Amino acid sequence: MGSLTLKQFRSPLLEPIDLQITAGECITLSGPSGSGKSRLLRALADLEPHQGEAWFDDREMYSFSAPAWRREVGLLPAESAWWAERVGDHFPRPDPSLMALLDLSADAMQWEVSRLSSGERQRLALVRLLCNRPGVLLLDEPTANLDQQNIDRVEGLISDWRRNQSVAVFWVTHDPDQQRRVGDRMWQIADGRLRVLA
Amino acid sequence: MTLIELSTLDLALSAVLVLVLAILSLRLSLGIERQLLIASLRTVVQLFLLGLVLKFLFVQSHPLLIALLALFMLFVAGYEVLARQQRRFRGVWGMGVGTLSMFISSFTVTLLALTIIIQAEPWYSVQYLIPLLGMLLGNTMSGVAISLDHLTHNAWQQRQQIEARLILGQSWEEAIRELRRSALRSGMIPIINAMAAAGVVSLPGMMTGQILAGAPPFEASKYQILIMLLIAAGTGFGAMAAVWIGSKHLFDERERLRLDRLSTARE
Numbered sequence: 001m002g003s004l005t006l007k008q009f010r011s012p013l014l015e016p017i018d019l020q021i022t023a024g025e026c027i028t029l030s031g032p033s034g035s036g037k038s039r040l041l042r043a044l045a046d047l048e049p050h051q052g053e054a055w056f057d058d059r060e061m062y063s064f065s066a067p068a069w070r071r072e073v074g075l076l077p078a079e080s081a082w083w084a085e086r087v088g089d090h091f092p093r094p095d096p097s098l099m100a101l102l103d104l105s106a107d108a109m110q111w112e113v114s115r116l117s118s119g120e121r122q123r124l125a126l127v128r129l130l131c132n133r134p135g136v137l138l139l140d141e142p143t144a145n146l147d148q149q150n151i152d153r154v155e156g157l158i159s160d161w162r163r164n165q166s167v168a169v170f171w172v173t174h175d176p177d178q179q180r181r182v183g184d185r186m187w188q189i190a191d192g193r194l195r196v197l198a
Numbered sequence: 199m200t201l202i203e204l205s206t207l208d209l210a211l212s213a214v215l216v217l218v219l220a221i222l223s224l225r226l227s228l229g230i231e232r233q234l235l236i237a238s239l240r241t242v243v244q245l246f247l248l249g250l251v252l253k254f255l256f257v258q259s260h261p262l263l264i265a266l267l268a269l270f271m272l273f274v275a276g277y278e279v280l281a282r283q284q285r286r287f288r289g290v291w292g293m294g295v296g297t298l299s300m301f302i303s304s305f306t307v308t309l310l311a312l313t314i315i316i317q318a319e320p321w322y323s324v325q326y327l328i329p330l331l332g333m334l335l336g337n338t339m340s341g342v343a344i345s346l347d348h349l350t351h352n353a354w355q356q357r358q359q360i361e362a363r364l365i366l367g368q369s370w371e372e373a374i375r376e377l378r379r380s381a382l383r384s385g386m387i388p389i390i391n392a393m394a395a396a397g398v399v400s401l402p403g404m405m406t407g408q409i410l411a412g413a414p415p416f417e418a419s420k421y422q423i424l425i426m427l428l429i430a431a432g433t434g435f436g437a438m439a440a441v442w443i444g445s446k447h448l449f450d451e452r453e454r455l456r457l458d459r460l461s462t463a464r465e
Contacts, residue, residue, distance in 0.1 A: 045365060047454055066453040071367035081358035083376070132366060 001166045002057055002072065002135025004044070009052035011043035012036060015193045016052055021136070021168040026158075028171045028179040030197070031189030037172045038078060041138040044170070045075035056135060074134030078141045080125030082113040090128055098127045101157050103150065118145040126154065130161065137162070137169045143178070155182055201411050213238070255324045264322055268305075268331055275300055275339045282343040285350045285460040287447060292461075295444050296342050303436035304334040307428050315424065333404065333425055334432045337389060341433035342440045345385030349444050350460055352377050360455050370449040378441050385437035389430050396426060 003023045008016040013036030021027050031037050043050035046061060046069050054061045056072050064072065084090060088109035096106045102123040116124065122145045129137075137158070143151045159182065162169050173179055179186045179197070186197035216238050220231040255263060276297030286292040308331045312318055318326040353360065356377065363373035396402050397419070405422035409415055450456050 046452055047361060047364065049450075049454070067364070067367045067369050070365055075365050077358075077362070077365070079358065081362035083356070083359040083363060128366065 002168055003055075004073065004136045004168045004170065005053075005055040006044075007053040007055070009043075009050065009054055011040045011050045012048065013192060014040060014189070017194050019187075019194065021170060023135075023166040023168055024162050025184050026162055026169040026171055026182055028173055028183035028186045028197075029189065029194075030172070030174055030176075030179060030186070035189045036192070037189060038140055041075055041077075041140050041170065041172065044138055045070055045073055047075070071132050072134055073136045073138065074129045074132055075138040076126060076129050076140060076142055078144065080121050080128075082121075085112055085114070087111045087113055087116070087124060091131060093131050095127065095131050098130055098157075102127060102153050119147065119150060122146060123150065123154070126157075133165075135167060137167055137171075139169065139171045141172055141174070143173075151178075158182065209242075213242075252324065252328060255328070259322075259324050261322055264324055264327060267328065271331065271335055272297060272301055272305075275304075275335045278339055279343045279346065283347050283350065284463050285347075285354060287350075287444070288459055288461055291447055291459070295440055295447070296339075296346060299342050299436045299439035299443065300335060300338050302439050303432045303434075304331065304338045307432040307435070308334055311424070311428055329404075330425075330428075334429060337429045338432045338436040340388060341385040341437040343385075344388070345381045345437040346440050346444050348384045349377060349381035349441055350448075352381070353445075353448055353455070354457060354460065354463075357455060357457060364453060364455065370446075370453040370455075373455075374445050374448065378445050381441050381445075382437055385441075386434055389433045393426055393430060396422070402426065 001023055003025075004019075004021045006017050006019045008018060010016050017040075019027075029037055029040075039048060042048045044054060046066055054073075056064070056069070061069055082090060086109075088094065090113075091109065094109055099106060099108060104120070104123055104127065108120070108124065113121075122142065126142060139158070142158075143154050146154065155178070158169060158171075161167060169182075171182055173182075188195050188197040216234065220234050223229070223231040223234065251267065255267065276293050279296030279300070280286060280292050283292075287295060308327070309321075311330060312321045312323075312326060316326055316330075321327075353374070360373045360377075364370070392400070392402075402422050402425075404425055405418045408418035408421060447459060448456060
């Protein structure tokens with residue numbers, strides 16, 4: 001359960017943002033590369049210095065410890081990073097049912113990270129994030145390396161997930177069709193401002 | 199047994215060897231002749247100066263003068279640590295991390311050794327203090343420099359891995375744990391190797407010096423053991439302090455990885 005509210009939130013390259021994503025809602029964000037989308041998501045996860053306020057439900061960011069905030073406001077970076085050799089070492093609480101939904105075998109926990117394909121990495125990174133049960137999802141092009149079948153799986157999973165768990169989703173994507181498929185509202189960055197696309 | 203004094207000619211002969219090496223390096227285009235000659239020149243000038251300063255201090259052993267020399271040595275060591283960093287902390291932290299760590303470790307260990315173990319009279323007696331501090335600083339300096347360089351270099355290289363851990367809700371200490379461990383290990387390995395090889399493969403410098411000066415070999419080996427253990431402790435504490443302070447400064451109060459606190463890579 002979670003909503004995300006921004007009040008005069010300033011991240012690098014962007015004008016101050018006022019925005020609310022209610023629980024269970026998905027907002028897509030597009031814009032040219034280098035326009036500050038990824039840095040906005042990083043600032044929302046409190047990985048970069050920023051100004052203004054961000055609220056999770058009725059609590060302001062700084063009333064959380066930084067790790068607690070990041071567990072609630074979960075960021076999926078465009079490129080996933082792995083620090084241990086084995087996949088399983090990155091999962092304190094593995095969830096086999098989630099793995100199955102993304103067509104990942106339960107054996108994946110035993111695999112070596114260096115042998116993963118880029119698509120497997122991307123799907124596993126999503127599972128790894130969801131295992132934390134965050135209240136808000138910040139997704140930075142989560143389907144960029146996937147084939148159509150897996151794109152459908154990821155979109156389906158996120159769509160069910162946000163409704164069942166009442167999670168707010170902020171989804172960065174370049175694909176106009178995907179924006180229409182997954183977004184309740186569509187936003188765009190142009191000239192350092194956030195605009196409603198539709 | 200008395201000390202055989204070295205003449206200028208003796209020193210010149212050893213310098214010829216280095217010159218030959220430099221010429222060889224030039225002919226084979228190894229590219230180290232410049233550094234080699236500069237370092238050799240520094241050794242000659244610095245050690246002559248130290249000899250003169252100590253000669254003066256032996257006569258004129260005012261505590262304040264000794265303290266000044268000790269501080270001077272500390273700051274030069276701090277500068278050397280800084281100079282060996284590929285990526286330095288910006289601002290006062292650049293000099294600060296290394297100098298503070300060496301101050302904590304070398305000075306404490308030296309003080310301990312002088313007052314409790316050796317019990318020189320007075321404890322700040324130049325004959326014991328300066329050589330002891332010098333050996334501790336020299337070795338701690340290497341350990342601190344290696345550890346810090348390792349830490350900052352790897353933090354830069356593994357930024358994505360560290361941030362991935364932060365993103366998933368790990369604390370900064372969890373996210374940097376492995377890096378800390380390996381930085382510390384690499385700073386400690388030289389002294390561990392030196393201790394393992396001491397007396398079997400290598401005859402350590404100080405023991406050699408004492409024997410040359412006519413000290414009984416067994417006394418010399420006891421002093422060397424003392425020094426080795428002190429150096430190991432000093433290097434370990436120094437590297438620990440440096441890695442702890444340095445890794446903490448890599449993160450801000452919101453546990454963000456702040457690589458902007460490091461300068462861009464040199465060389």
